[in-house]
Amino acid sequence: MKRKLLKLYNLLYAAYGPQYWWPAKTRFEVIIGAILTQNTAWSNVKKAIRNLRNEKLLTPAALESVNKRRLAGLIRPSGYYNLKAERLKSFSRFLYNRYGGSLKKMFSQDVRSLRAELLTVKGLGEETVDSILLYAGSKPVFVVDAYTRRILSRHNVIPEDSGYDAIQSLFMENLPHDSMLFGEYHALLVKAAKDACSKREPKCGRCPARIL
């Protein structure tokens, strides 16, 4: 399995090259994006983030003080905007209550306990938390998303109904714990899945193309 997963990575890397994820300027922006992109196309998230940037709301202090209704209006293009405004506020509250608003303090916490803490924040599930740990905190945690599950199950690496933990363990028990590797790997899986399914039809026979 180790060889298989490394071979897949090398094939993807050879085909697409480095992806340099996450597409964001700051750690805080990564976190905002991770929440806004829940079940949402990134093209929509970009508009929402642009609005937040224009209003200079991409800092912990600004997010903490902004009115929730105004926030909801600004992130409208990303969909589920009331829900997501609440989730952004939940995270902000957590960051201030627990770490005085300091991402530096937050990320200096032990990874395992930080992951558990973040999962208690309403609106942050496993994928969102792991994206935050990996892409904002540079922690060696593998992110599992719909694309990862789809590609692996279609290539018969895992059963279709595998749970999040099982898939994450598959990668983390068989690859070196390197945040750069994990980050590129996940980004390449997303890239490959999108590339293979230009029609965006989950059931289309060539989606994704055979890559193993």
Next chain:
DNA sequence: TGCCAGGCCGGGT
């Protein structure tokens, strides 16, 4: 025009 996107929560079996 309708279906889908880098989920997650809460209530019902």
Next chain:
DNA sequence: ACCCGGCATGGC
């Protein structure tokens, strides 16, 4: 422990 409806905009 699963299963399902709800949440919502923009792109193809």
